[in-house]
Amino acid sequence: MTYPGVFCNDCGGAYPKDGVPYRCSICGGLYDFRGGLQFDQTQMDRSQPGIWRFRHTFGLPPDLASVSLGEGDTPLLWSEAMGRRIAFKCEYQNPSGSFKDRGSAVITAWLMSRGVSEVVEDSSGNAGASLAAYAARAGIKARIFIPESASGPKRRQIEAYGAVLVPVPGSRSDVTKAVRQAADGGTVYASHAYIPFNLPGYASAAYEIYEQVGKMPGAVIVPAGQGGFLLGLARGFDALRRIHKKETIPKMIGVQARTCAPLWALCAARDDEAGLDTDGDTMAEGVRVRDPLRGDAVRAAVLTSRGFMCIVDEKDIMPARNALARLGFYVEPTSAIAWAALIQMVDRLPDPIVVILTGSGLKYG
Numbered sequence: 546m547t548y549p550g551v552f553c554n555d556c557g558g559a560y561p562k563d564g565v566p567y568r569c570s571i572c573g574g575l576y577d578f579r580g581g582l583q584f585d586q587t588q589m590d591r592s593q594p595g596i597w598r599f600r601h602t603f604g605l606p607p608d609l610a611s612v613s614l615g616e617g618d619t620p621l622l623w624s625e626a627m628g629r630r631i632a633f634k635c636e637y638q639n640p641s642g643s644f645k646d647r648g649s650a651v652i653t654a655w656l657m658s659r660g661v662s663e664v665v666e667d668s669s670g671n672a673g674a675s676l677a678a679y680a681a682r683a684g685i686k687a688r689i690f691i692p693e694s695a696s697g698p699k700r701r702q703i704e705a706y707g708a709v710l711v712p713v714p715g716s717r718s719d720v721t722k723a724v725r726q727a728a729d730g731g732t733v734y735a736s737h738a739y740i741p742f743n744l745p746g747y748a749s750a751a752y753e754i755y756e757q758v759g760k761m762p763g764a765v766i767v768p769a770g771q772g773g774f775l776l777g778l779a780r781g782f783d784a785l786r787r788i789h790k791k792e793t794i795p796k797m798i799g800v801q802a803r804t805c806a807p808l809w810a811l812c813a814a815r816d817d818e819a820g821l822d823t824d825g826d827t828m829a830e831g832v833r834v835r836d837p838l839r840g841d842a843v844r845a846a847v848l849t850s851r852g853f854m855c856i857v858d859e860k861d862i863m864p865a866r867n868a869l870a871r872l873g874f875y876v877e878p879t880s881a882i883a884w885a886a887l888i889q890m891v892d893r894l895p896d897p898i899v900v901i902l903t904g905s906g907l908k909y910g
């Protein structure tokens with residue numbers, strides 16, 4: 546079967562019945578879902594754990610076994626902050642320590658359905674660690690291309706899962722070039738950025754938030770590099786809005802570091818501003834993405850929700866990390882930019898505000 550609802554953005558070609566191309570096999574364009582995600586309460590399977598309750602929204606073959614490490618069902622915790630009651634969605638409590646697991650679980654199940662036994666990916670961060678975890682769970686061989694200079698806990702985590710690391714000299718784009726060569730040579734490129742099958746997995750966080758808050762939030766604040774999690778959340782809330790017709794979707798607030806803020810520049814339509822052409826260093830390494838692939842879709846999702854993008858100064862990131870830790874939430878600096886954004890705009894946002902805590906502080910250093 547095809548992956549239902551997935552088409553090329555450029556030529557409109559449907560995702561093929563065989564193979565796992567990461568971009569359109571006809572024109573090279575980007576694949577994406579068309580027509581929104583379908584959420585149907587009567588089809589929810591409450592016997593399944595975590596995100597798999599929502600598997601009817603994933604578009605997977607019904608008889609396909611799930612691949613799970615216990616992702617999803619993360620806590621939503623309320624805390625007093627800045628005179629308001631703020632909700633924190635603790636995505637860092639996912640199995641590999643980040644929200645990426647919601648997408649990796651769906652991607653890996655999809656790979657299994659196509660008989661894939663070996664994949665490549667290019668991330669030295671949370672996406673690489675997450676994919677390595679699910680590949681280990683499914684018995685898929687993973688090769689992860691990383692910059693030669695990458696080090697630290699995430700690299701060690703990827704290695705520990707048994708993935709083969711392929712260090713590439715040069716810049717981040719040299720790494721992407723190398724992994725594309727491997728993909729063009731026939732190995733499946735299980736890219737969180739290119740292939741869209743992680744997006745319905747990310748949307749499961751929106752369904753959980755709706756259940757936990759008891760209604761649509763007023764605003765959701767989330768760090769954005771590629772903007773995939775923001776996009777998945779927005780599509781999840783949109784699917785809910787179509788069945789809860791009297792409610793409106795939350796304002797989606799995406800957060801970037803000022804030194805590398807292309808989505809912010811795109812949403813503000815200020816292409817002369819700093820941010821669009823920079824690739825500056827930032828301790829928020831997880832959102833340092835110079836050319837987000839789905840920028841137009843992210844922009845549409847943000848603006849449709851009456852939300853906006855926000856940028857955070859470097860000097861505000863570590864104090865934000867520490868402020869969250871004082872509330873008991875130990876997250877990585879990339880995640881803490883959501884708190885720094887909250888400080889900037891708390892008075893402008895409607896209740897209830899949900900802050901997404903994307904990645905674990907144990908991975909930083």
Ligand SMILES: [Zn+2]
Binds near residue numbers: 555572573574
């Ligand atoms: Zn195409």
